[in-house]
Amino acid sequence: MGDRRGALHSYIEHFGHTSFSISRGALCILIDPIFVRQDLDFRRPACPRWLTEDLAKFDAIFLSHGHNDHLHPPSLLGFPTDVAIYFLDEAAEGCSCDQHPREFLTALGFRNLHPFRPGDVIALAEGVQVHVLPARRSVEGEEQCCFLIETPEVRVFNAVDIQDTPVTRQALEPYRERIDIAFVPTGASVQWQGFWNQMDAVEALAFCEWLQPARVATCGGAVSLSARPRLGTLERYPEEFADWLAMASTRLRPEQLVAQRPPYRLAYEAHRLLRCGPIHPASRFNPGTGARPPSALVTTVFTGYHPSLPTKRCLWPDEDLAHWLGTLDSVREAARNALGDFRYLLKRCAPSINQSPAGILAPRTLRCLNEAGALDEAARLTSLIPPAPTEPEDLDVSFFSVVDGILGGISGPAEAQLTRLRTCLWLDRGMFHLRVIFLRLRKLAHFEEGAAEALRSEHLASLARTVDRRRPVLGANHLRVRREQVHLLDGRPPAPETAEVLCYASPTGVYQRVLSPVESLLLDCCDGRSFAEIVSDVSTALAMPGPEVHAALFTFLSELGRNSAHLIDWSR
Structure with a gap:
């Protein structure tokens, strides 16, 4: 993190997308961390790795909402289970994600959970306060918020994914012309319904002209493109960083605009920006002194995310069976050599978190192994990534027969326990083939x-x-x-x-x-x-x-x- 001893300096680091750290003295907090990439530029495929190896040095994590590019399981599993997690306690009836954030974080093994609601002010060490401000729900219905972070040296507004709405302006009214730096989304994320899910460049500039912060920087979609824009089509992020800079330079004063592309670091003293510069890999990516986390590749495979795209889940049957397993071809050997990491994650997490091929194809066998305390065998099973099949029946040999061999190699199980394991494998194999039949029948069911x-x-x-x-x-x-x-x-x-x-x-x-x-x-x-x-x-x-x-x-x-x-x- 650099020099954290200076009590009169506050540091802001923008890693990319909406991932930030804010530190002062001995305190360092994270907001919406996506830490399984070197640069968080979603256009650059790369084998997953940690942004920094020393994840134990962070004191608290703040999660703005439950979308998986903010509450990001592959990244969160790198942090210790006792780190303080502050999360938006969404109303159960309005949560559009698969699981309520509290349940999901508990399933990830975290035990130091602190829910918050819009209007809360969270006081931390070193004189740092986090104000939780209200925002409009996303187009999917997900409850959202934004943050105002105050330290004795800097006042930061982090708009996360919000739109410009009266409720947010009302909450920010006391801070107009008093904010040192505002991070606003400018990518105008297009959802399938055809509505913006965050501000576009025009709206962001209008919002900043009202708010009048000393400096403005972009976050979210404009710095996180998954592909270059294609003319004539609706894109998830149709405007990128260069588009934002071109438009912002016509409406903002040069000294207002932060033109640096993430990752970069800002240093503040007495509400005055001292310096802004890139975070260089030489200082950022060296291993730290904290406890070694499981590898980012393992947490990515374990939670069912694409090994090259950090926020894209890649699971069967949502994906074609061959495509799903084909995306994991490049990491098969690395996963096979990561038994210790898989053992740690199996012990830490609820079974629902395991979305590896084994977690999807053989969940009952894994559950039985976990209940029996056979974590070494469960880790071997979880590390197994079969090759992409030509036909689903190919998995009988490349996966289920291999699992049968793993069960047969368990040393000294009681006969009843071995029978129970083989019954679980019979169920998993049978349920897999029933699901294959369901998918085939679904394609054929075309009658009105x-x-x-x-x-x-x-x-x-x-x-x-x-x-x-x-x-x-x-x-x-x-x-x-x-x-x-x-x-x-x-x-x-x-x-x-x-x-x-x-x-x-x-x-x-x-x-x-x-x-x-x-x-x-x-x-x-x-x-x-x-x-x-x-x-x-x-x-x-x-x-x-x-x-x-x-x-x-x-x-x-x-x-x-x-x-x-x-x-x-x-x-x-």
Whole structure:
């Protein structure tokens, strides 16, 4: 961090995007850190590495909102679990992210959490105060905020991703003409709805003309382009750093404009800028003296992010299976040699954080290994990145058979424990193939709903006329999970009335249907007997009238067949 001993100096470092540090004396805080790149220029693919090796020296982290280019798991997992995390305590009903920030940070292993709300003032050491200012929600509905940071030497406004709105101006009214430097977003992030998600250059300049800060610098999209703009198309960041400078120079005084591209460092004394200069790799990237974090490459793979694009998640089935695994080709050997880092992350994080190939393809096997304390084997499994398959079935050999070998090599497990592990692997393999079938069926399901219903009704009427002569059997593409195995599916014990769970694929997803003892018995009878024979046998076994059994059996099997054409074979 350079000289942190000078009590009369405050330092601001802009690493790129909206990632900042502010330090004074012995205190150093971070805002929205993305630390798995050397330069945070999203246009330059690079193997993930830490911005600095000494991540333990930071005292607190502030997170403005839950979007993954602000609350960034690959970066956060480099920090110690006891670092103070201050986060926007978003209303649960308004959170547009997969998980509420509190739950997500807890799953990442952090235990020193401090929620805040707009209007809060957070007092820290060294006379530093962080004012949390209100902002309008993002177009996805995510609650957002911005920060005003005051030290005895500098007053900094960090607008993060906000738009220029009356509520933010009202909160900033007391600070007009009193802010030493304002970092404003100028990239005008275009979302799929076609609305700006932050200020563009025109709006940012109008906002700064109202706020009248001593200096203005850009952050966010304009310094974080993922690609060059393409004329005639909507871009996520259609305006870049050069565009901002060209426009700002026509409206701001030369001494107002910070024209430095990140990463750079500002030094302030008595509200006066002493110097502004680039952060040079010679001083920035040398290993520090703090505890060694897991490698940035490992945290990137572990959390399911693209190894070349720091804020892009790359997961199956959102991505094509071959493309997903193909993006990890370049880091396969490095991951295989990082067992210690994976072991640390498995011990630290909740299972939901593990979005490595193993975390997606074999989550139950990993959970079973963790519960058994077999972290070395769990780390070996997590480090396994199979090659991109030509067909999904290729993973039976390149992944699931390898996992089977790992389980067989565990030294001295009890027979019951080994059986449990192999059952988990059987479930993982089966659920993977059911998901593949679901994705294929989804592509084929192109009937309009009205037409589909008409065809189903016609089919059921035909079945009803000929049902007694048919021999319904279960198709091949399903899993029948016995009651004693059900807890291995999701870690929860079965309900008292559960006899088994039937897992199968349909065009709308992979389903886990809880079966009662009677329903389980009915499926057992679908073994080649005719429908009439099944009705007779079940009626005798349960002492029930034949017509009731006939109606119940037809309703049950036709419902399963309606959910999935692969599940019930009526053709015999």
